[in-house]
Amino acid sequence: MSTHTQTHGHDEHHEIGPKTLIMVWLALTVLTVVTIYIALYDFGRALNIIGAMTIASIKASIVAYYFMHLKFEDKLTWVYALYPMFLLFLLIATTIMETFTRNPALY
Amino acid sequence: MLSWLPENASNLASGVDNVLLFVTVLSVFFFLLISAFLIGFAIKYRRKTEHDETPYITGNELIEVIWTVIPSVLLIFIFAWGYIEYREMRTPPDNAVEVNVVARQWLWQFDYYNGKKTINELYVQQGRPVRMVMRSEDVLHSFFVPDFRVKQDILPGNYTQLWFTPTKAGTFELFCAEYCGTSHSQMLAKVHVLGPEAYAIWEKGIGIDEGTSVASTLPPAEQGAELYTNRGCNACHSIDGTALIGPTFKGLFGITEKMTNGKTITVDENYLRESILQPQALIVEGYQPVMPAFEGILSDEEVTALIEYIKTLK
Amino acid sequence: MEQAAHHAEHELDPALEYSSSKLGMWLFLGTEILLFGGLFAAYAIFRAKFPEMFSEQHKELDIFKGGLNTVVLIFSSLTMAIAVWAAQKGDKKKVVIFMVITIICGLIFGVVKYFEYSAKLDHHIYPSTSIFFGLYYLMTGLHMIHVFVGLCILGVIAYLAHIGKFTKDYYTPVEVGGLYWHLVDLIWIYLFPLLYLVG
Amino acid sequence: MANGTAHDTMAEPSFYEPKGFMSWLLTTDHKRIGIMYLVTISFFFLVGGVFALLMRYELLTPEADFLSPHTYNVFFTMHGSLMVFFFIVPGVAASLGNFLIPLMIGARDVAFPKLNLGSYWVYLAGTAILFGALLQPADTGWTYYTPYSVQSQTDVVLITLGVFVLGFSSILTGMNFIVTIHKLRCPGMTWSRLPLFIWASYATAILQLLATPVVGITLLLLIAERTLGIGFFDPAKGGDPILFQNFFWFYSHPAVYIMVIPAFGIISEIIPVFAKKPIFGYKAIAYSSFAIAIISFFVWLHHMFVSGISETAAAIFSFLTMLVAIPTAIKVFNWTATMYRGSISLESPMLYALSFLFLFTIGGLTGVYLGALAVDVHLHDTYFVVAHMHYVMIGGTVFGFFGAIHFWYSKWFGRMFNELVAKIAWFFFFVGFNVTFFPQFFMGVQGMPRRYATYPAEFQTYHEISTYGSWILAVGVVIMFVNLIAGLFSKEKAPVNQYGSLSLEFTVPSPPPHENFKDIPTVTDWTYGYGKK
Numbered sequence A: 001m002s003t004h005t006q007t008h009g010h011d012e013h014h015e016i017g018p019k020t021l022i023m024v025w026l027a028l029t030v031l032t033v034v035t036i037y038i039a040l041y042d043f044g045r046a047l048n049i050i051g052a053m054t055i056a057s058i059k060a061s062i063v064a065y066y067f068m069h070l071k072f073e074d075k076l077t078w079v080y081a082l083y084p085m086f087l088l089f090l091l092i093a094t095t096i097m098e099t100f101t102r103n104p105a106l107y
Numbered sequence B: 001m002l003s004w005l006p007e008n009a010s011n012l013a014s015g016v017d018n019v020l021l022f023v024t025v026l027s028v029f030f031f032l033l034i035s036a037f038l039i040g041f042a043i044k045y046r047r048k049t050e051h052d053e054t055p056y057i058t059g060n061e062l063i064e065v066i067w068t069v070i071p072s073v074l075l076i077f078i079f080a081w082g083y084i085e086y087r088e089m090r091t092p093p094d095n096a097v098e099v100n101v102v103a104r105q106w107l108w109q110f111d112y113y114n115g116k117k118t119i120n121e122l123y124v125q126q127g128r129p130v131r132m133v134m135r136s137e138d139v140l141h142s143f144f145v146p147d148f149r150v151k152q153d154i155l156p157g158n159y160t161q162l163w164f165t166p167t168k169a170g171t172f173e174l175f176c177a178e179y180c181g182t183s184h185s186q187m188l189a190k191v192h193v194l195g196p197e198a199y200a201i202w203e204k205g206i207g208i209d210e211g212t213s214v215a216s217t218l219p220p221a222e223q224g225a226e227l228y229t230n231r232g233c234n235a236c237h238s239i240d241g242t243a244l245i246g247p248t249f250k251g252l253f254g255i256t257e258k259m260t261n262g263k264t265i266t267v268d269e270n271y272l273r274e275s276i277l278q279p280q281a282l283i284v285e286g287y288q289p290v291m292p293a294f295e296g297i298l299s300d301e302e303v304t305a306l307i308e309y310i311k312t313l314k
Numbered sequence C: 001m002e003q004a005a006h007h008a009e010h011e012l013d014p015a016l017e018y019s020s021s022k023l024g025m026w027l028f029l030g031t032e033i034l035l036f037g038g039l040f041a042a043y044a045i046f047r048a049k050f051p052e053m054f055s056e057q058h059k060e061l062d063i064f065k066g067g068l069n070t071v072v073l074i075f076s077s078l079t080m081a082i083a084v085w086a087a088q089k090g091d092k093k094k095v096v097i098f099m100v101i102t103i104i105c106g107l108i109f110g111v112v113k114y115f116e117y118s119a120k121l122d123h124h125i126y127p128s129t130s131i132f133f134g135l136y137y138l139m140t141g142l143h144m145i146h147v148f149v150g151l152c153i154l155g156v157i158a159y160l161a162h163i164g165k166f167t168k169d170y171y172t173p174v175e176v177g178g179l180y181w182h183l184v185d186l187i188w189i190y191l192f193p194l195l196y197l198v199g
Numbered sequence D: 001m002a003n004g005t006a007h008d009t010m011a012e013p014s015f016y017e018p019k020g021f022m023s024w025l026l027t028t029d030h031k032r033i034g035i036m037y038l039v040t041i042s043f044f045f046l047v048g049g050v051f052a053l054l055m056r057y058e059l060l061t062p063e064a065d066f067l068s069p070h071t072y073n074v075f076f077t078m079h080g081s082l083m084v085f086f087f088i089v090p091g092v093a094a095s096l097g098n099f100l101i102p103l104m105i106g107a108r109d110v111a112f113p114k115l116n117l118g119s120y121w122v123y124l125a126g127t128a129i130l131f132g133a134l135l136q137p138a139d140t141g142w143t144y145y146t147p148y149s150v151q152s153q154t155d156v157v158l159i160t161l162g163v164f165v166l167g168f169s170s171i172l173t174g175m176n177f178i179v180t181i182h183k184l185r186c187p188g189m190t191w192s193r194l195p196l197f198i199w200a201s202y203a204t205a206i207l208q209l210l211a212t213p214v215v216g217i218t219l220l221l222l223i224a225e226r227t228l229g230i231g232f233f234d235p236a237k238g239g240d241p242i243l244f245q246n247f248f249w250f251y252s253h254p255a256v257y258i259m260v261i262p263a264f265g266i267i268s269e270i271i272p273v274f275a276k277k278p279i280f281g282y283k284a285i286a287y288s289s290f291a292i293a294i295i296s297f298f299v300w301l302h303h304m305f306v307s308g309i310s311e312t313a314a315a316i317f318s319f320l321t322m323l324v325a326i327p328t329a330i331k332v333f334n335w336t337a338t339m340y341r342g343s344i345s346l347e348s349p350m351l352y353a354l355s356f357l358f359l360f361t362i363g364g365l366t367g368v369y370l371g372a373l374a375v376d377v378h379l380h381d382t383y384f385v386v387a388h389m390h391y392v393m394i395g396g397t398v399f400g401f402f403g404a405i406h407f408w409y410s411k412w413f414g415r416m417f418n419e420l421v422a423k424i425a426w427f428f429f430f431v432g433f434n435v436t437f438f439p440q441f442f443m444g445v446q447g448m449p450r451r452y453a454t455y456p457a458e459f460q461t462y463h464e465i466s467t468y469g470s471w472i473l474a475v476g477v478v479i480m481f482v483n484l485i486a487g488l489f490s491k492e493k494a495p496v497n498q499y500g501s502l503s504l505e506f507t508v509p510s511p512p513p514h515e516n517f518k519d520i521p522t523v524t525d526w527t528y529g530y531g532k533k
């Protein structure tokens, strides 16, 4: 199937109005405050970073979903938005696995 | 029988060779199979006219499944076997003798449990497992003895290990297999596998290299010539006038040189002796203080031999 | 030849160009994520290896300046998104205004960063001081380069908007430039807690 | 003709206008850009080849009597860097991809013609840095392993910077191709009708897009390490030299498939034409390219089995390495099966394609040796690896690439080379290649380490044979280039469709006019409709 016929004209574009955008922005700002606030408490290193990363990921998703209009994008864009994340995860997970399983007998 | 393999001189060699042979047999089989078809088709179905009629064949599921499954099974089998042998190579027995290996640009130093130290010569006993505990003083190196089928990179700031049980007496080549700079290809050593008696003598011996009595019957200058390569001087010093990491030995004796501390020195026996045993004391201008100290590694006799050898290089 | 004369100018019809450019930009953003990925991986490893170094040294960083920058950048993302909306509406004036606000926010970000860096350098904290600071300088530095590139791109687009290049039916550069700017924000959203907060 | 409805009805299409040197450097025409890549990478292939010849000459004797060890080290570093980063990685993907993708999918150009030109300029900028690097060469090997690359007295920054810049060219090209393939296929060109070269290019583009940035950041870190004194890879500062290897191979393993997948595509195009048969197992070949593109991100640790990684990591990655061989095996079998009951004509492109099948199979099978853990312990960093990589990179990619040049030559230039001379060149190249690299397998098994300027005398016979082989090889290369260049000046015009292919690019005049198709064609059948239904 040809994409010439598949793409829709401009009149059909989806928009997100300023009201929604401002709500999104408020949410982001609140989350920023929250993340700073909980960082001042010590929940243990693991919890702290998990908390911070969770909040960051929520924020990032919101940005992508609303500001970057991922909401309206086709599957292909979703694939190319998520696949790099997966590779990044792979890179991090594997290097960590590799580093911390090294030859324990000798240390 | 298999002359294309290096000598089988350790307990690990057969295991590796078996996997290697298995993969070879498989590879040869598949290669011949494919070649037979390619050549066969190319001959049998050679174009005769421009208007040859050919059938419209686009695939066949059954055959495609077959040629996916069979290689998959074989490949996983190869993996499993390779892994089993690899585990063996990575698991030293508890009774292994330990040798500390220090690799540096570009020589090998071996420190033994009995306080002995050797350079570029490793002594091990036939039939007794040894474990190398290795570290590097500068960059990556790699301990590689083809006849034993062992190899392990050596890292700065970390220990790595490797073990084997030599099964044959004799002398084997040790290579540095990880690129480590200019004289990487000169970073060679010898592994001497001694029978139990010879090893006992070597173990108790006071001198550095007794028990092998490699070159002591030669005249000093000739012994020096051997030491020049055996002890790795050639990694940094040429005998043909080119400056490598260190100054050349050619015409060295008797000349006058400037040192980094400003002093000028005439090269004589005493200076040479000091330069070999404590090289950091005086550094020749234009060079880095990177030469390892041979104090406690070379015997007096050997230093003399080297000096005699240097004198002959006019 | 007549065809050759206006080649590449109107090669694609606008709808196709729109969807192509957007896809292209998303692909490029994937690249950017993996470019930073190496640094994130290094961060993860060294943080696991040297927990004390990270928890000690991250205190040297200025949460206030970092937080301020976070707020500024998020705000700039908002104004950028509004600019895109305005472009969709064909409201040229609003596009320019909101893009200029976005650019100003970017500049503020740069200025704050400048003060932050110079404070660090005054305290003799250099990239070579420790692995943590090496990461700090490289991650924020690489991000800073992206901010500059983004500012240049936005500047050009704002200018094009100003001279009336865009219409209700053609505003691809605004949207695509916006995507890039949001990514810059997105990366900062991770950098800020990783470096300033949890260390 | 079953395929395509565009006919060469255009009035005197002209390829060489506008004229002049600058018009080339400023062109956005994908065909010209493709040709510029072709010329530039061929040049680097020759330069890299000259380094190789000098190296081989040095290895004639065990002593370092022709080059000093330092010069030798510099030479293999430049040889490896040039061949990998300046020739083969940008090579096949960018030159053939640029020329062929729009033509094959029935488009007038790539999706972003200006960006395409931009990529080429970035490539040129990288090569400009490279010329600096040739004057100040590094001696680290093409892998730039730390800590040596941090400590080396030579100028490592320049060459790595060059590679870094080139990376961006790769990334932009990959992105351009993906968008082009998605958005610009002509009506009727469905995914299941696409030529396999397009599938292959797509898979390659994914790798270019998503693997290259990691090597970019790695080299940037290396540069930072050298200039700013950061200690990420320096154990004295708490860093980890193996981390560099992880990062480097995260890119460089996928990169070996960036090198070879386009060649897979070429073979899938050439064999059906010269066998007059539809490709066997279209779907399997198309999907396996993708399988390779995806799995190849999961195998990089197989370059590090003895570098000090854990047993667990080694086991997992040895297993995954085996998996990546499966889709390749599928392809090899399918190509072979395509020839069954065909009408096979052995013209020069087909000779290269068949050589590919032989040689790549050898190279791939020896890859399996290296993937098997215990065996790799013995073979790692020996000439076995050198032989493996040349068998896959030359026997695979370069043979495919040369095949492609011969196959599409008439399309590119509208002229023809001399077929007999082409066969002679092929013969020298094929024989010389095997004589050069086959002995290296044996050397490797016996323990000859790689990157050795001097070596123990027992290996001399092998090295001698290998060196003589490299001369035969060089003769083949020279004859081939002379023949191809001479072809440009031949009087005779080549036919539009020299070999009777059904692919879209053979429906337009040779060379194709500026915007390829006067009317965008509509496709009604797949590309491989050969034979009687």
Ligand code: HEA
Residues within 6 Å of the ligand: B026, B030, B031, B034, B070, B071, B072, B074, B075, D143, D256, D257, D259, D260, D302, D303, D321, D322, D324, D325, D326, D328, D329, D330, D332, D360, D361, D363, D364, D365, D367, D368, D370, D371, D372, D376, D379, D380, D381, D385, D388, D389, D392, D393, D396, D397
């Ligand atoms: C074009 C480039 C290319 C390609 C395609 C490949 C393909 C493969 N490579 Fe290779 N490789 C390199 C380029 C390439 N390689 C380079 C450049 C290096 C060295 C880098 C350096 O250190 O400088 C290297 C090094 C290298 C190593 C590291 C060696 C070491 O340093 O110790 C390993 C280890 O696993 C490996 C494995 C493989 C495997 C399993 C494949 C597989 O994809 C091969 C699959 C193909 C087949 C298997 C053949 C066809 C199949 C059949 C006929 C079916 C039947 C087969 C069986 C049942 C077995 N390669």
Ligand code: HEA
Residues within 6 Å of the ligand: D045, D046, D047, D048, D049, D050, D052, D053, D055, D056, D076, D077, D079, D080, D081, D083, D084, D087, D088, D140, D141, D142, D143, D386, D390, D393, D394, D398, D436, D450, D451, D452, D453, D466, D470, D473, D474, D477, D478
């Ligand atoms: C695409 C990749 C590619 C290609 C095509 C080649 C091509 C060749 N290579 Fe390879 N090689 C590598 C990639 C490649 N190489 C890599 C990555 C390494 C590892 C480097 C490292 O360890 O870091 C390596 C290492 C390497 C070594 C091992 C060095 C060592 O470890 O010590 C050797 C030794 O034989 C070698 C030989 C050759 C030869 C003889 C050719 C021949 O095929 C070359 C053929 C070309 C010619 C013969 C040129 C002909 C030209 C003329 C005759 C002159 C005309 C002149 C002008 C107009 C300018 N190469």
Ligand code: CUA
Residues within 6 Å of the ligand: B103, B104, B105, B106, B140, B141, B142, B176, B177, B178, B179, B180, B181, B184, B185, B187
């Ligand atoms: Cu030490 Cu190579």
Ligand SMILES: [Cu+2]
Residues within 6 Å of the ligand: D252, D253, D256, D299, D300, D302, D303
């Ligand atoms: Cu690999």
